[in-house]
Amino acid sequence: MSTSPFPHVNCRPYFKLRSQVKRITRIVADAAAAIPWNLPDICTAYNWPTGLAGGGVIAIVELGGGWVQSDIDSFFQSIGQPSPQITDVSVDGTMNTPGQSGSAGDADYEVALDIEVSGAAYFAATGQPATIRVYWSQDIATAVQQATSDGCDVCSISWGADEATWGKTAADQMESVAAAATQAGIVVFSASGDNDSSDGGPTPANVDVPSSCPHAVGCGGTYKTTTEEIVWNDNPGKTDGQGTGGGYSTLFPVQAFQIGAPPPPAGSTAGKGRMVPDVAADADPNTGYNIFVHGSVTVVGGTSAVAPLYAGLFAAFGTKLGFVTPALWKNPAAFKDITAGDNGLYKAAPGPDPCTGLGAPIGKSIAALFNAK
Numbered sequence: 001m002s003t004s005p006f007p008h009v010n011c012r013p014y015f016k017l018r019s020q021v022k023r024i025t026r027i028v029a030d031a032a033a034a035i036p037w038n039l040p041d042i043c044t045a046y047n048w049p050t051g052l053a054g055g056g057v058i059a060i061v062e063l064g065g066g067w068v069q070s071d072i073d074s075f076f077q078s079i080g081q082p083s084p085q086i087t088d089v090s091v092d093g094t095m096n097t098p099g100q101s102g103s104a105g106d107a108d109y110e111v112a113l114d115i116e117v118s119g120a121a122y123f124a125a126t127g128q129p130a131t132i133r134v135y136w137s138q139d140i141a142t143a144v145q146q147a148t149s150d151g152c153d154v155c156s157i158s159w160g161a162d163e164a165t166w167g168k169t170a171a172d173q174m175e176s177v178a179a180a181a182t183q184a185g186i187v188v189f190s191a192s193g194d195n196d197s198s199d200g201g202p203t204p205a206n207v208d209v210p211s212s213c214p215h216a217v218g219c220g221g222t223y224k225t226t227t228e229e230i231v232w233n234d235n236p237g238k239t240d241g242q243g244t245g246g247g248y249s250t251l252f253p254v255q256a257f258q259i260g261a262p263p264p265p266a267g268s269t270a271g272k273g274r275m276v277p278d279v280a281a282d283a284d285p286n287t288g289y290n291i292f293v294h295g296s297v298t299v300v301g302g303t304s305a306v307a308p309l310y311a312g313l314f315a316a317f318g319t320k321l322g323f324v325t326p327a328l329w330k331n332p333a334a335f336k337d338i339t340a341g342d343n344g345l346y347k348a349a350p351g352p353d354p355c356t357g358l359g360a361p362i363g364k365s366i367a368a369l370f371n372a373k
Helices: 039-045 069-078 108-126 140-149 163-183 303-315 325-329 363-369
Strands: 057-062 085-090 131-136 154-157 159-162 187-191 217-224 229-231 279-282 289-293 296-301
Touching (some): 039 289, 057 108, 069 108, 069 289, 131 140, 140 154, 159 187, 303 363
Parallel strands (some): 085 131
Antiparallel strands (some): 217 229, 289 296
């Protein structure tokens, strides 16, 4: 295995199994509606465009786990779609290595989630099977570099760690790689983490890299039923529970493109820089996604689902868009504002916030921003 040119950071995948969590945030009026989503149905709920030209190649970064064709075929058959074309790319000797454990930390769930969500989202918008390249590496940055070199159009990253774990040097190098990717035309989406405002870090307020990198689109999470959508947080009153990551960077400064982003709360000892996330979508495992892994249907959530959902949509636009984040922030009406809920330290409010950013996608409106046809 080759040596990475970047400092190695121990990153984790951001998926959550429905069987692992129990929603205790509040007794919702529509509790009976808190059921998992099939991918075509959630795309419809998010007003997905249809009949787009497509053509974008989706890069998916994976640091472990694996996939098997039988699971992929079973999933896409179950939703009436053809299987995508999937190519494995070993960046540093890391390989597609599916296991059989089915344990809670099994990265096979992450890999299946990324492939199945992005592929289904792309098909919903185009009526065509997706082209997906899975980049296997021990380091996120090297995988993104390879995807850039290969000319991919979008990149989905569902692995990460809090800024304190990365440190400034490694985070700056990750940002440089993300900036180079966007300059080459790639849109980079990154999950914001699944451990509320602490991001599993040493204090109640941390944000996640790569999602805090200014040239990555940070993807937060919601709890979505057919009648309501609020911030994902299954452990109220805790800053290190099961819920969407989000907050303010300690490593990257405030970004001028984040028009209307609120400042950190007065007196906060947390970060005061770039706000995370930029966008959001359904991530609560209680309203998670039906996927196929280890030979059976499993309900999976986490902000890991949000990055590939957006990646599938943007790949359907069929053109190299690069650094799209400023355009998104200039057009908040292309998103459904999420105004209820919290992720521990931060609360949702009208307008952008450090729980769900601009909000959940209105697919056709986002497509219109980029003249997708």
